[in-house]
Amino acid sequence: SIALDRGERNEANVHIDKIEETLPRKILQSRLARLNGNQSLSNRLEEEAIRMSEPSQRAKMEISSIIRRFDDRLPGGLDKSESDKILQIISQVRLGDIPNDERESAILSLELVKYGIALSNSNLQEASRSRAEIESRLSRDDIFLEILDLRARLSARVNGSISDSSISWSKDLISNLEDPLTRIMAIHSTLEAVGREFPDWLIEAHRECCGYQLKEDIPSLRRISAQRWYWRGVLESANRMSHWNEAIGRFRAAECSKAANQLVTKLARWG
Numbered sequence: 001s002i003a004l005d006r007g008e009r010n011e012a013n014v015h016i017d018k019i020e021e022t023l024p025r026k027i028l029q030s031r032l033a034r035l036n037g038n039q040s041l042s043n044r045l046e047e048e049a050i051r052m053s054e055p056s057q058r059a060k061m062e063i064s065s066i067i068r069r070f071d072d073r074l075p076g077g078l079d080k081s082e083s084d085k086i087l088q089i090i091s092q093v094r095l096g097d098i099p100n101d102e103r104e105s106a107i108l109s110l111e112l113v114k115y116g117i118a119l120s121n122s123n124l125q126e127a128s129r130s131r132a133e134i135e136s137r138l139s140r141d142d143i144f145l146e147i148l149d150l151r152a153r154l155s156a157r158v159n160g161s162i163s164d165s166s167i168s169w170s171k172d173l174i175s176n177l178e179d180p181l182t183r184i185m186a187i188h189s190t191l192e193a194v195g196r197e198f199p200d201w202l203i204e205a206h207r208e209c210c211g212y213q214l215k216e217d218i219p220s221l222r223r224i225s226a227q228r229w230y231w232r233g234v235l236e237s238a239n240r241m242s243h244w245n246e247a248i249g250r251f252r253a254a255e256c257s258k259a260a261n262q263l264v265t266k267l268a269r270w271g
Contacts, residue, residue: 004031023052027061034255042257055097062093063106070113071223072258074230074266075192078120087117108137115148119155127152143182146173150186154193162193174205180212184224191231203235219254226250230263240270 004012012032019025026049033042050061066089070078090110098106111133118127131148138145150173153166170190177183187206191198210232214225226247233243244267251260 004028004035009035023049026052031255034257035252037252037257037260039257039261055094056099059094059097060102060106062089063109066090066093066113067109068255070116072256074259074262075188075227078117080121083117083120086113090114104137108134111137116151119151122155122157124152124156127155143177143179147182147185147189151189151193154189167194167199171199171201180209181214181221181224184209184212184214184228188224188227188231191234198235206231206235216250216253222250222254223256223259226254226256226259241267 009032012028012035016025016028016032019028026045030042030045030049033039033045046061046065050058050065053061066086069089070086090113093110095103095106095110111130115127115130115134118124118130131145131152134148135145150170153169154162156163156166167190170186170193174183174186174190177186183205187202187209190202191206194202206228210228214221214228216222216225226249229243229247229250233240233247236243244263248260248263248267251257251263
């Protein structure tokens with residue numbers, strides 16, 4: 001598991017071959033298949049592992065799969081059919097099977113996904129409901145709530161475009177954020193919302209955030225690193241090929257094979 005977390009495929013393969021128990025081996029084999037970019041094999045192994053699991057573990061594995069499915073994409077709106085499918089899967093998770101001391105965390109994870117989907121679908125009523133659920137499980141002064149509110153403001157459109165006040169609000173927030181990781185998340189959210197014709201201050205903010213070293217031994221941070229390289233490719237067209245190739249490698253290492261494949265296609269079309 002540690003080797004997989006670090007994206008070390010060869011070491012992980014050696015370790016997995018030594019595991020005798022069927023379920024743990026199948027779970028790790030599924031992750032290894034994702035690292036290798038074999039999404040269909042990974043999905044099959046994961047589905048088999050979920051069926052073999054006891055109820056509590058099954059529910060937690062389903063939630064992990066949902067989060068990964070939601071995250072495994074390039075920046076941009078989520079396809080409506082895909083978001084509907086994710087919501088359908090969420091509705092089938094048996095949260096009651098998860099132990100009490102872990103259930104609130106599980107609910108929080110699902111509400112974050114539902115919040116993201118609601119914003120993508122411009123369903124502000126559902127987004128507001130999910131935000132209330134999220135806030136009830138975080139401290140009221142948690143900085144992450146500001147990131148959620150930023151995404152909500154950025155999702156609002158005036159005549160099909162993001163408002164100047166939302167961009168200004170984002171600029172103020174980003175300039176006041178001290179935590180580098182939170183700052184990167186805010187910058188990425190703003191870049192995604194603006195889409196094109198990026199203001200100079202945002203380009204400079206992203207350039208500065210590239211100087212922060214992210215830990216590459218955690219899949220979630222490798223995904224953020226991949227997104228950072230993706231945006232570097234968008235903003236620095238002269239180096240787009242090299243930047244996007246870096247992003248592709250990091251998406252794969254973060255077990256985001258769908259995002260990696262999408263970027264491969266995008267790069268081929270651009271080239």
